[in-house]
Amino acid sequence: MIDDHAHPFNLAGGPLDPAALSLDIGTEPGAEDRRRSLGPGRLFQELLTVRLAEYLGCEPAEVPQARARASAEWEPYVGGLFRNAAITGIVMDPAWPPGAAENLERYAELAGCLVHPILRLEPIVDRLIDEGAGVAEIVDAVGRAMGEAASRGWVGFKTILAYRTGLAVNPDVTRQEAETSLRSDVPVRRRGKACRDLVLREALAMAADIGLPFQIHTGMGDSEIRLGESNPLQLEELLHSPAGAAGRIVLIHGSYPWTDELAYLAAARPNVWADLSLCNIFSPLTTANRLLRLVDLAPTSRILLATDGSQEPELFWFAAVVLRDAWEQARSTLAAAGARASWLDEVEVAIFEGNARTLYGL
Numbered sequence: 001m002i003d004d005h006a007h008p009f010n011l012a013g014g015p016l017d018p019a020a021l022s023l024d025i026g027t028e029p030g031a032e033d034r035r036r037s038l039g040p041g042r043l044f045q046e047l048l049t050v051r052l053a054e055y056l057g058c059e060p061a062e063v064p065q066a067r068a069r070a071s072a073e074w075e076p077y078v079g080g081l082f083r084n085a086a087i088t089g090i091v092m093d094p095a096w097p098p099g100a101a102e103n104l105e106r107y108a109e110l111a112g113c114l115v116h117p118i119l120r121l122e123p124i125v126d127r128l129i130d131e132g133a134g135v136a137e138i139v140d141a142v143g144r145a146m147g148e149a150a151s152r153g154w155v156g157f158k159t160i161l162a163y164r165t166g167l168a169v170n171p172d173v174t175r176q177e178a179e180t181s182l183r184s185d186v187p188v189r190r191r192g193k194a195c196r197d198l199v200l201r202e203a204l205a206m207a208a209d210i211g212l213p214f215q216i217h218t219g220m221g222d223s224e225i226r227l228g229e230s231n232p233l234q235l236e237e238l239l240h241s242p243a244g245a246a247g248r249i250v251l252i253h254g255s256y257p258w259t260d261e262l263a264y265l266a267a268a269r270p271n272v273w274a275d276l277s278l279c280n281i282f283s284p285l286t287t288a289n290r291l292l293r294l295v296d297l298a299p300t301s302r303i304l305l306a307t308d309g310s311q312e313p314e315l316f317w318f319a320a321v322v323l324r325d326a327w328e329q330a331r332s333t334l335a336a337a338g339a340r341a342s343w344l345d346e347v348e349v350a351i352f353e354g355n356a357r358t359l360y361g362l
């Protein structure tokens with residue numbers, strides 16, 4: 001499969017700490033103890049542990065140490081996981097951790113497949129807002145970076161506006177409103193809603209001119225997000241505007257929990273793609289149901305599958321394995337409903353690989 005949305009992973013092995021792989025990323029005193037005590041009671045950790053034990057040939061209780069031994073030779077270990085998961089390409093947002101974009105070749109070597117980077121806008125926007133820049137300067141800097149990324153062969157763009165001022169973007173925002181929004185004392189990540197709306201409008205128009213797709217974070221994310229501000233329906237005004245209708249937009253993470261809303265947007269809007277990722281890690285058992293609901297309504301040429309893997313390569317592996325299982329379940333339901341095997345074969349190739357190849361020009 002082409003993993004159409006993922007992040008960098010660790011460049012060295014060691015013992016695996018599944019409790020640290022959490023949507024709860026709090027750093028206050030006691031946060032680590034909380035994750036450690038809640039971890040074993042999460043279905044994600046249970047299934048990851050059991051499946052990894054099977055893969056490593058050990059008992060579930062032995063996974064952390066067996067993994068430490070197996071990962072002493074990091075490159076073959078990581079390559080084995082990606083091969084086993086049948087991941088043949090990664091569309092990667094390398095904005096985190098800092099400096100990761102310098103290591104793109106290393107990620108490709110380790111994973112044993114091509115890595116296609118995309119550019120996230122917020123590191124540029126946040127830095128300039130923090131430095132007191134004006135709207136024109138921010139729009140220029142973002143435009144320049146997008147042009148440079150495209151000329152380096154990067155395959156798309158991405159915004160995590162849901163983590164900042166939310167997805168209720170006003171497509172008619174004025175320069176004056178944008179400037180005014182920057183004059184505020186709230187923390188940078190919550191500052192400048194009108195400016196951020198304007199930057200996204202301009203960036204979408206530019207992506208359409210360049211001809212590269214644009215990923216928009218929707219739905220669940222780590223504990224920094226206001227989930228209520230990440231409902232994809234909040235994007236409707238933008239999607240009905242000239243800039244929002246111009247280019248190809250990918251709404252990522254299955255918009256969890258708004259899967260039906262996502263399916264509707266992919267079905268009704270001329271330029272929206274639906275990516276199912278992240279929730280396959282943290283809500284693995286509902287993945288088959290979500291995939292079925294996407295296939296039930298959205299054109300299957302608009303559906304993309306991904307891992308949203310980060311940190312540990314096992315997350316990519318686990319998310320991909322969950323997707324395979326989910327598709328097998330969805331497939332048998334679709335076959336029982338009367339869909340022909342030839343149609344299902346075509347859909348399978350499209351959602352796991354073909355659609356991403358076409359969309360990102362891979």
Ligand SMILES: [Zn+2]
Binds near residue numbers: 005006007093308
């Ligand atoms: Zn992500």
